[in-house]
Amino acid sequence: MLTDWRVSNEGVPGYRALADRLRLLVLDGRLPVDTVLPSERTLAEALQTSRTTTTSAYRLLRESGFAEGSQGAGTWTTLPRDSKLESPIWPEHLSGEAEPSGPNGDFSSAALEAPAELYPAYQAALAELPRFLPGNGYVTAGLPLLRERIAQQYTESGLPTTPEQILVTNGALQALHLVLDVVMERGDRVLVEHPTYPAAAQTIRDSGGRCVPLPIEDGWDIARMSTLLRQTGAHLAYLMIDFHNPTGRLMEESERRDLGAMIADTGCRIIVDETMRNLDLRTTLPAARAGKPAPAPLPMPRPLAAFAPAEHVITLGSASKTFWGGLRIGWIRASQPLIRRLALARGNEDLGGPLLEQLATAHLLENLTPIRLHRQQLLAERAVALHDALREQLPQWKVPMPQGGLSLWCQLPEPRSSHVAAAARAMGIWLTPGPRFGLDGAFESRIRLPFARPAQDLLPMTEVLAQAWHSRGRAHAFDDDMTTV
Numbered sequence: 001m002l003t004d005w006r007v008s009n010e011g012v013p014g015y016r017a018l019a020d021r022l023r024l025l026v027l028d029g030r031l032p033v034d035t036v037l038p039s040e041r042t043l044a045e046a047l048q049t050s051r052t053t054t055t056s057a058y059r060l061l062r063e064s065g066f067a068e069g070s071q072g073a074g075t076w077t078t079l080p081r082d083s084k085l086e087s088p089i090w091p092e093h094l095s096g097e098a099e100p101s102g103p104n105g106d107f108s109s110a111a112l113e114a115p116a117e118l119y120p121a122y123q124a125a126l127a128e129l130p131r132f133l134p135g136n137g138y139v140t141a142g143l144p145l146l147r148e149r150i151a152q153q154y155t156e157s158g159l160p161t162t163p164e165q166i167l168v169t170n171g172a173l174q175a176l177h178l179v180l181d182v183v184m185e186r187g188d189r190v191l192v193e194h195p196t197y198p199a200a201a202q203t204i205r206d207s208g209g210r211c212v213p214l215p216i217e218d219g220w221d222i223a224r225m226s227t228l229l230r231q232t233g234a235h236l237a238y239l240m241i242d243f244h245n246p247t248g249r250l251m252e253e254s255e256r257r258d259l260g261a262m263i264a265d266t267g268c269r270i271i272v273d274e275t276m277r278n279l280d281l282r283t284t285l286p287a288a289r290a291g292k293p294a295p296a297p298l299p300m301p302r303p304l305a306a307f308a309p310a311e312h313v314i315t316l317g318s319a320s321k322t323f324w325g326g327l328r329i330g331w332i333r334a335s336q337p338l339i340r341r342l343a344l345a346r347g348n349e350d351l352g353g354p355l356l357e358q359l360a361t362a363h364l365l366e367n368l369t370p371i372r373l374h375r376q377q378l379l380a381e382r383a384v385a386l387h388d389a390l391r392e393q394l395p396q397w398k399v400p401m402p403q404g405g406l407s408l409w410c411q412l413p414e415p416r417s418s419h420v421a422a423a424a425r426a427m428g429i430w431l432t433p434g435p436r437f438g439l440d441g442a443f444e445s446r447i448r449l450p451f452a453r454p455a456q457d458l459l460p461m462t463e464v465l466a467q468a469w470h471s472r473g474r475a476h477a478f479d480d481d482m483t484t485v
């Protein structure tokens, strides 16, 4: 986690640079509060620095409220009580209402506002609710009508599915949690793409799994995946091949075929998270860039489960990105026996999801095609606006265009992602530093920038981001000139 701790703080005394990096790790959640830090001597040896440097760094952390303890008793991480930076991972200020536009803004959430069809869907759901009120309201596996509509979507996308193969959950993340509870043993190794979706990696760790990184920035290498599975003894993987978060990549149909063959060969199990599947920008983005109307969408490759033995692929879906995060609706598609086991496990957890949201989602799925096309258009325009703003404000950054999804995965010319995130936060912008998407501190030269906000918000946010990038050395927690970050 301390790779490059010196590089991003050139010109700053070593102990301050070290304290600053540790502070950033606490603030963005990579070092949870109450983590016992290595002894001063051990850390000095590991970093090949002097004991004075580590001792002074820990003293500075204690003085600023980011650590407690003393020499002899050990040192552990804390958060300063009176700091406005107390919320390390989730911006606590998020109220659920529209975020302020202008230079204050949220570059940390990759999620859109609700589509126009959402409110009428709730109205229709409310009108239907009386039919359900004489019942007890518990539908642990999900409302049959919604299970049917979700199954129908899979069937239409080339993967025949029955409603009995669907379990409705409170979002894809809960779905992952449930699946891990049922198919994973504590201590199991789980292959995850590198970079990966941070909340998924955390869920795997919280469930007792050990994440093994599969590099995918140049695409999915199926042979390498097979080797890694064999070498690490892993028999489970979590993949996002239908617009990967954060890179926006899509796995082609021929690669899915190879992956399916590899799954049959090795007997491994894949949890495939299709949360972003409807956010295809392959035609809308180039058209928006050229200022032309988008041509017809390209066909999507069939879901991975169409290529592998039934028991080996567990598919997660979500209404959050296609429709709205506030619905809190996701689902699992798997074999019928596994869905039964998952529904039993779910009965011990929360007994089921809210009916109104399930009814509203069933209505939205009836309107999926126009909503999807509108989302794809909107996102393409916003992606181009952000891309242009970055090209102007931060021409040193390399910013490839994604195939789909909600974010740009930017390559910085130097490993300063955590530093920029902290500086930006001091200037009112929340963003997630690259290493949140990696294991063990990787991706310090990357930043994920969602283009979920309207262009008029993205432009001033990018200006602030550029100031944060150029604030080298100034946005330093313990700099004598700076009291807050």
Ligand SMILES: Cc1ncc(COP(=O)(O)O)c(C=O)c1O
Pocket (backbone or CB within 6 Å): 110, 170, 171, 172, 173, 174, 197, 240, 245, 273, 275, 276, 317, 318, 319, 320, 325, 328, 329, 330
């Ligand atoms: C890949 C991926 N999976 C799951 C989620 C969470 O989905 P949900 O809101 O359905 O829990 C997200 C949200 O960003 C995501 O990007």
